[in-house]
Amino acid sequence: MNNVLDLIGIFVFALSGALVGVRRRLDVVGMAVLAEMTALGGGIARDLILNVRPAAFSSIGYVVVPVLATVIVFFWHPQVERVMPAVNVLDAAGLGLFCAVGTEKAMYFGLTPLHAALLGIITAVGGGILRDVLAGQIPTLLYDRQLYAVPAMLGSAVMALLYTLNLHGWPATLAAALLAFGLRIVAMRLKLRAPLARGVTSE
Amino acid sequence: MNNVLDLIGIFVFALSGALVGVRRRLDVVGMAVLAEMTALGGGIARDLILNVRPAAFSSIGYVVVPVLATVIVFFWHPQVERVMPAVNVLDAAGLGLFCAVGTEKAMYFGLTPLHAALLGIITAVGGGILRDVLAGQIPTLLYDRQLYAVPAMLGSAVMALLYTLNLHGWPATLAAALLAFGLRIVAMRLKLRAPLARGVTSE
Amino acid sequence: MNNVLDLIGIFVFALSGALVGVRRRLDVVGMAVLAEMTALGGGIARDLILNVRPAAFSSIGYVVVPVLATVIVFFWHPQVERVMPAVNVLDAAGLGLFCAVGTEKAMYFGLTPLHAALLGIITAVGGGILRDVLAGQIPTLLYDRQLYAVPAMLGSAVMALLYTLNLHGWPATLAAALLAFGLRIVAMRLKLRAPLARGVTSE
Numbered sequence: 001m002n003n004v005l006d007l008i009g010i011f012v013f014a015l016s017g018a019l020v021g022v023r024r025r026l027d028v029v030g031m032a033v034l035a036e037m038t039a040l041g042g043g044i045a046r047d048l049i050l051n052v053r054p055a056a057f058s059s060i061g062y063v064v065v066p067v068l069a070t071v072i073v074f075f076w077h078p079q080v081e082r083v084m085p086a087v088n089v090l091d092a093a094g095l096g097l098f099c100a101v102g103t104e105k106a107m108y109f110g111l112t113p114l115h116a117a118l119l120g121i122i123t124a125v126g127g128g129i130l131r132d133v134l135a136g137q138i139p140t141l142l143y144d145r146q147l148y149a150v151p152a153m154l155g156s157a158v159m160a161l162l163y164t165l166n167l168h169g170w171p172a173t174l175a176a177a178l179l180a181f182g183l184r185i186v187a188m189r190l191k192l193r194a195p196l197a198r199g200v201t202s203e
Numbered sequence: 204m205n206n207v208l209d210l211i212g213i214f215v216f217a218l219s220g221a222l223v224g225v226r227r228r229l230d231v232v233g234m235a236v237l238a239e240m241t242a243l244g245g246g247i248a249r250d251l252i253l254n255v256r257p258a259a260f261s262s263i264g265y266v267v268v269p270v271l272a273t274v275i276v277f278f279w280h281p282q283v284e285r286v287m288p289a290v291n292v293l294d295a296a297g298l299g300l301f302c303a304v305g306t307e308k309a310m311y312f313g314l315t316p317l318h319a320a321l322l323g324i325i326t327a328v329g330g331g332i333l334r335d336v337l338a339g340q341i342p343t344l345l346y347d348r349q350l351y352a353v354p355a356m357l358g359s360a361v362m363a364l365l366y367t368l369n370l371h372g373w374p375a376t377l378a379a380a381l382l383a384f385g386l387r388i389v390a391m392r393l394k395l396r397a398p399l400a401r402g403v404t405s406e
Numbered sequence: 407m408n409n410v411l412d413l414i415g416i417f418v419f420a421l422s423g424a425l426v427g428v429r430r431r432l433d434v435v436g437m438a439v440l441a442e443m444t445a446l447g448g449g450i451a452r453d454l455i456l457n458v459r460p461a462a463f464s465s466i467g468y469v470v471v472p473v474l475a476t477v478i479v480f481f482w483h484p485q486v487e488r489v490m491p492a493v494n495v496l497d498a499a500g501l502g503l504f505c506a507v508g509t510e511k512a513m514y515f516g517l518t519p520l521h522a523a524l525l526g527i528i529t530a531v532g533g534g535i536l537r538d539v540l541a542g543q544i545p546t547l548l549y550d551r552q553l554y555a556v557p558a559m560l561g562s563a564v565m566a567l568l569y570t571l572n573l574h575g576w577p578a579t580l581a582a583a584l585l586a587f588g589l590r591i592v593a594m595r596l597k598l599r600a601p602l603a604r605g606v607t608s609e
Contacts, residue, residue, distance in 0.1 A: 027549055030548030049260055057525070134545060193230065346433055
């Protein structure tokens with residue numbers, strides 16, 4: 001079950017990576033690199049910091065699913081672009097899931113709740129940061145259009161709290177993931193934004 | 204004592220990260236990400252290479268201090284910009300400290316003096332490189348305005364030498380850090396620069 | 407023998423890094439950073455993922471050879487540019503060697519053939535990606551001018567296959583490396599390119 005959710009998250013993140021590749025007129029290799037990096041980058045960063053072999057390097061599905069996403073975007077990117085609102089909802093689901101799973105794994109490895117939550121956030125947003133850096137743009141996360149990192153913070157904090165209270169297993173993961181998912185959806189609907197420093201205006 | 208010095212270095216590096224965020228008109232999330240990355244990136248890179256869990260993921264202070272720096276820059280960035288000459292002196296202190304501490308840790312983990320010094324340099328300058336890459340600019344280090352990497356090289360080399368001579372502990376660390384600090388201050392005063400390749404002129 | 411081949415690959419990759427530094431009018435420090443990163447980045451990424459201490463941090467030659475390349479480019483970059491066709495051939499040799507060696511090491515550490523091949527590709531192209539990100543440009547790999555990643559894929563896949571068939575040691579490594587090298591040379595001659603997504607045209 002967890003694994004199916006994981007693969008859905010990876011698939012959606014990979015779609016976003018491959019689409020950035022199309023928009024940048026990269027070739028199929030560039031699309032595949034961006035798809036793999038976006039989908040797997042956050043989890044790899046998490047596992048490197050936890051000092052364990054990255055999960056992406058022992059699961060076949062984790063590597064193959066981004067290739068599949070690349071093939072789909074290669075042939076049908078206009079159609080994928082057209083269903084972007086739906087993709088964005090799936091991306092919010094991936095965001096929620098990744099922050100919850102990442103935090104849980106970090107708690108399991110004995111990090112403090114604060115550090116586990118930080119690592120959960122890294123799991124959720126690390127891939128997107130890599131995608132943008134490789135594509136030559138400032139990570140969208142840094143100007144946090146419609147709150148992207150903040151839902152991950154919420155989900156990670158809740159997961160760390162639940163784990164501390166000895167509530168783990170998939171119901172807790174799902175609850176934390178849903179909270180992050182919900183806040184992200186609300187933020188997209190209401191176009192919520194994080195504030196700029198005092199006195200600074202956006203261009 | 205060492206820990207207090209460490210936290211001061213982290214605070215100053217985080218200030219520089221958050222300030223870059225303000226200049227780039229990033230929101231508070233982007234400011235915080237840059238602050239954390241600038242402050243912790245070099246040490247995390249060092250610990251990943253040493254194959255130990257990054258110190259930043261077991262210390263509360265390391266994570267909280269950059270948040271504090273972000274809050275200060277968020278509300279008072281004009282004032283912080285005004286005291287930049289003082290901040291630059293503190294940054295030079297952080298540079299010196301980080302290269303000495305990084306080299307010492309690497310020697311302790313059994314690297315050769317050459318590799319320990321290399322890792323000391325990475326500790327000192329890694330965060331700034333990450334900050335600039337994320338902010339979408341070529342790392343200032345690469346054109347080394349007024350010698351930034353060179354003082355780190357000096358401090359790391361001296362620390363590695365002292366350690367080889369069985370001189371370690373805080374007096375040795377402080378001596379190496381002060382040398383790097385001193386060269387950096389002199390370089391800023393005299394606007395020393397590293398040379399361009401033969402026949403190349405700056406634009 | 408393996409070690410001599412390794413050092414040649416590192417030297418050539420370092421040349422390409424230092425040359426990018428000259429073209430970007432970076433100073434000697436920037437040139438050296440790019441040389442080290444280009445030469446060692448892929449192998450470091452591989453070893454971090456394998457969860458072992460990076461080979462670059464226990465070999466003196468790995469660190470010194472990029473410095474040597476920087477010195478050569480510093481004084482004689484016009485001459486190096488003039489022999490770029492020859493350098494490109496050596497770079498193809500480095501590409502072939504790195505993907506074969508990286509895949510072999512990953513197989514030895516017990517990864518599946520799929521993951522070992524992926525890690526071989528990362529070993530071969532990781533340094534060049536780092537070089538381009540640091541120099542502020544989209545990695546050339548992503549638009550794969552004249553097939554750069556594809557030869558690495560071929561060489562890595564063949565190496566993983568041979569290892570699975572219990573054929574390893576230097577003849578197998580050399581065979582895989584030569585295949586990748588050959589495809590890269592053919593791709594440069596015939597200006598082969600990877601396709602863009604359906605309906606997308608290059609600018």
